[in-house]
Amino acid sequence: MAAINLGIIGFGIMGERLLRAAVDHAAAHVRPVGVWDPSPAAAARLAAAAPGVPLLDGAAAVIEACDCLYIAAPPKAHLPMAEAALGAGRAVFLEKPLAVDLAAARDFVAKAEALDTRAAVNFPMASSPGVAQLSAWRAEGGVGDAESLAIEVAFATWPRGWQQDAASWLARRAEGGFTREVVSHFLFLTRRQLGPLVLQDASVTYPGGDLAETAITARLTAGGVPVTLAGGVGTTPKDDHNTWTLRGPAGAVRLHDWSVAERLAADGTWQPAPDAMPNARLRPEVLRRQLASVAAMTRGKPHPLATLREALEVQQVVEAILAA
Template structure:
């Protein structure tokens, strides 16, 4: 039995609870959040044990601690868990910045605990099929990779909280881009961001409204284009596209996969093989888990994109 403690009971934390309750051989031993009313609601809805303090969770005989709090608190919580000999699963981004991320990596290494990042795309049948087709050469030589993210509003309607729109902690570059930057990193290796432009609103405490960046995947010298906009007149759309000489793969809105061929309409790929879940991989201590070291690579990309317009 894999035992999990949860710190942070927001929307994503609640999703983790629901996912765990659908797994075999995984249990939630304790949940803590500073919002006591929220804890009470989760206990009444899902029957999960709740804790009065963070320390109580750390002393509850858990194998792993999931950190689902705002990014600025990840480093301090991870260090406490590591010093207690507890493996750590962190929400993305890894930390508030790369400096905090480096401290998290060091704490885990010093205590010899295992780490993982919550990147659901890594355990998606559509993404695994996309990766298989790229690596098999079925779409030919890769000539470009693009990420396009469009949001009519940020924060999204389901994601309202005090920090998600803040310049210091929130924004779609921190919340959405890490998933796809990590996927690019797994598929194509190290990125070098060559230029970027980011736009912020006049109100100094609010997060970005737009970003565009040009990068290159160094191993194969593949051009990469990253774009994001919020506050625009269209429905939310996330498209991750890999252009090959013989075909194009499009991952749309997280989980819908299309393939295109020359002169043909794109086709949705629906016959996707099931893959092990995040928690199944955690039970196996799988190499498919994304460790903090890899999360730190992504954190450095995020930090760079959030800086004022460098060229």
């Protein structure tokens, strides 16, 4: 089966990361046919990353050239670009969040569902081997009925060191912050593993002006299971540290630093899965699986990617936390 034609709008960190994965690891599934980004530096960066992929002269040209549009622009551009692509009969693969305007996001999702459009959102945990290992342990009875979940995220600085080129929006309350960018992934994982999310209470700390949050706490339920959430900037020497820990009467499992699945041993130590590996090493395989699923979605076939409805449910909780 021929690879689907993939267009990319937004050639920042995520756009370049997905393009490199498409060229290096997923050529059997997707063929990049064009990129557009208004940044003056985009052309040189694209030429270095994928010399055979053209920088086209606008979003309309990318939509015209592709079967599926990947939207990796800042959040305010997500819905207008998605609507244009869906209106042209293309499939859409969106970065999260759908939008920071919840009313617009709800309207978009309702219309897209009514028209049975081909669209999905890039939550890579949908394709994570580490998450699959957690699910396998749970299926074997390694946790039993879930009793509690704790989510913790921590950062040395925000934005993280490798995100500084996008600090103009990632560091601002309007579109950025770690709750939208990072916590949303763990809320998606929680929704998939346990069920619908209900926020009970939350607190958020802002440093002043229009800067994004520096700390959050929240209590939720997911499918009725109690969930605690905590996050902060300047609370770890690491660029990025996180844990997702699920406990039950038969034991506990966790995912830490995005990719490492571990289970609690009888001696109280956390033991990683035999094939566990750091996120940087695992990422190419995760993105290859994501892109294989993008091709399936574009063809109208079943796939595990995050739905628009799942992304909307996550975003509703995220925005409620940020408004606390």
